[in-house]
Amino acid sequence: MFINNSGVDFTMIVDIQKLSVDYSGIKALDDISFGIAEGDFLGIIGPNGAGKSTLFHCMLGLRTQYDGTIKFFGQDIRDSRKYLSQVGFVPQKPVVDRNFPATIREVLSMSQNSSDSKKVDEALQKVWMHELADRRIGDLSVGQQQRVFIAKALVNSPKILVLDEPVTGIDQYNQDLFFQILGELNTKEKISIIWASHDLDAVERLASKVACLNKTLFFHGISEEFFSDDEMLKKYSETSMQMHMHHH
Amino acid sequence: MTFEAVSYESIPHALISGIAISLLCSVVGLFLVLRKFSLFGDALAHSAFGGVAFGLFIGIYPLWIACAVAILSALGLTKIRQKFDISGDAIVAILLSTGLGAGVILVSLTEDFEFHDIEEFLFGSAIVDTQNVVAILAMAGIILTILFFTYKKILYSTFSEEQAKASGIPVEKMSYLLIAMAGVTVVISMQLVGVLLISALFVLPNVSAMLYARSFKQTVILSMSFAVFATVSGIIMSYQFEIAQAGCIVLVAAAIFIGSLVAKGSGLVKTAGILAK
Ligand SMILES: Nc1ncnc2c1ncn2[C@@H]1O[C@H](COP(=O)(O)OP(=O)(O)OP(=O)(O)O)[C@@H](O)[C@H]1O
Numbered sequence: 001m002f003i004n005n006s007g008v009d010f011t012m013i014v015d016i017q018k019l020s021v022d023y024s025g026i027k028a029l030d031d032i033s034f035g036i037a038e039g040d041f042l043g044i045i046g047p048n049g050a051g052k053s054t055l056f057h058c059m060l061g062l063r064t065q066y067d068g069t070i071k072f073f074g075q076d077i078r079d080s081r082k083y084l085s086q087v088g089f090v091p092q093k094p095v096v097d098r099n100f101p102a103t104i105r106e107v108l109s110m111s112q113n114s115s116d117s118k119k120v121d122e123a124l125q126k127v128w129m130h131e132l133a134d135r136r137i138g139d140l141s142v143g144q145q146q147r148v149f150i151a152k153a154l155v156n157s158p159k160i161l162v163l164d165e166p167v168t169g170i171d172q173y174n175q176d177l178f179f180q181i182l183g184e185l186n187t188k189e190k191i192s193i194i195w196a197s198h199d200l201d202a203v204e205r206l207a208s209k210v211a212c213l214n215k216t217l218f219f220h221g222i223s224e225e226f227f228s229d230d231e232m233l234k235k236y237s238e239t240s241m242q243m244h245m246h247h248h
Numbered sequence: 249m250t251f252e253a254v255s256y257e258s259i260p261h262a263l264i265s266g267i268a269i270s271l272l273c274s275v276v277g278l279f280l281v282l283r284k285f286s287l288f289g290d291a292l293a294h295s296a297f298g299g300v301a302f303g304l305f306i307g308i309y310p311l312w313i314a315c316a317v318a319i320l321s322a323l324g325l326t327k328i329r330q331k332f333d334i335s336g337d338a339i340v341a342i343l344l345s346t347g348l349g350a351g352v353i354l355v356s357l358t359e360d361f362e363f364h365d366i367e368e369f370l371f372g373s374a375i376v377d378t379q380n381v382v383a384i385l386a387m388a389g390i391i392l393t394i395l396f397f398t399y400k401k402i403l404y405s406t407f408s409e410e411q412a413k414a415s416g417i418p419v420e421k422m423s424y425l426l427i428a429m430a431g432v433t434v435v436i437s438m439q440l441v442g443v444l445l446i447s448a449l450f451v452l453p454n455v456s457a458m459l460y461a462r463s464f465k466q467t468v469i470l471s472m473s474f475a476v477f478a479t480v481s482g483i484i485m486s487y488q489f490e491i492a493q494a495g496c497i498v499l500v501a502a503a504i505f506i507g508s509l510v511a512k513g514s515g516l517v518k519t520a521g522i523l524a525k
């Protein structure tokens with residue numbers, strides 16, 4: 001049940017072909033190809049330095065120096081940036097300045113041209129933060145701030161939500177809450193989710209598909225297949241170990 | 249050297265241009281403060297000083313040269329900063345010292361040079377002629393209008409560069425726009441408070457406002473009120489006691505800040521802010 005990447009498949013809302021990135025000569029991503037279908041909940045797993053954030057930066061137009069092609073909704077992102085209005089992004093470890101003088105409501109309405117307060121309220125409701133809408137963003141806990149960032153990514157009703165390790169440093173209770181919210185967004189709101197993580201357990205529980213990344217993509221497919229394949233898991237932990245030894 | 253106090257005839261002009269300048273400085277300054285770029289106004293002013301000296305040297309009305317020099321050098325350095333990953337405070341130091349260095353050399357080269365000319369730009373001038381008042385009002389109007397239409401994008405870029413970029417906001421263009429607006433603001437404000445004291449109007453009202461305000465809107469309104477109050481009362485004090493106007497304005501702004509700290513520290517006002525953390 002592998003997804004065939006070489007054939008043209010019109011149900012793919014994201015299509016990445018032969019993506020390679022290097023940082024001044026050092027390869028961060030090497031010949032990555034995969035697609036994302038509508039409704040997918042894709043967990044991207046890989047150790048530190050595997051290239052997850054780099055992949056996202058290319059997909060979202062934050063990095064334009066790469067080889068290969070990235071298509072959203074059938075269109076090359078080099079040709080048009082319109083697709084970004086359909087994509088919500090939660091960056092890795094978004095840091096909020098404690099003194100930033102804005103309420104949560106104001107933070108959400110920054111993303112909008114009109115001040116449509118209904119959409120802001122709806123987005124806050126989805127992450128159970130509507131009661132705190134008029135608090136200053138800097139007064140929230142890190143976990144609450146994280147939920148605000150998700151609400152911010154949701155406020156323009158995106159079709160795709162991209163999250164870069166959103167639960168680092170968040171306690172178990174809030175992580176579970178967070179996963180529940182993601183699950184609901186995927187099933188109820190039909191938002192496709194792409195989520196980078198090194199928490200294998202959480203990915204196994206939540207994601208319907210898995211992409212396993214470490215410079216190269218060495219698995220992409222149905223979640224159960226990956227987690228029931230001992231060879232795969234072994235290979236994954238081996239490359240992770242190598243990365244660690246390489247780094248220390 | 250002699251410092252000028254406000255004279256009776258020049259009060260209306262000083263007040264009108266002073267109010268326009270303080271509104272402008274407080275809003276533009278807010279974005280600089282939020283970007284941890286508080287001293288950027290100072291850096292711009294020092295490079296503008298280089299421009300003023302150059303204008304005096306070649307005999308062209310110095311303010312326009314100052315404007316061009318300040319904006320071009322700031323934009324150039326921002327470009328370099330993005331390319332080579334140099335930190336913001338280093339850029340400020342480079343801009344500040346290079347501008348002043350160039351200015352000092354040019355001043356020493358200018359032959360029929362009167363110290364009064366340069367002093368006016370260093371410490372501000374109490375005399376603003378009608379033509380200048382019109383120019384100040386027009387520039388302030390243009391910049392405040394541009395800000396009204398772009399502040400959400402600039403604020404978003406300030407809040408989270410990564411998320412703003414990923415939602416299609418031209419973050420770099422917004423930075424350039426902000427820098428260009430700051431450059432113009434500095435040059436027109438130089439007439440009121442001078443090169444050396446410009447940071448005061450950019451930073452003090454905003455930091456004071458951020459002690460109290462609970463939202464962005466409140467911050468803007470409070471900061472504007474503090475800035476206007478400081479400027480108006482500074483000008484009146486300067487006239488009353490015959491002391492330097494720029495100094496009066498800055499000291500009132502500093503007094504507001506200290507007063508805010510005391511009020512906050514003693515628990516008179518309960519709001520989140522710098523002290524709370
Ligand atoms: N701006 C940069 N300049 C140079 N090298 C970089 C840069 N950003 C990332 N890299 C390198 O690219 C590789 C991939 O980094 P990336 O941040 O994409 O990994 P990641 O999978 O997101 O890691 P983590 O789990 O730690 O977030 C790393 O080896 C890193 O050193």
Ligand SMILES: [Mg+2]
Nearest residue numbers: 052053092164
């Ligand atoms: Mg990362």
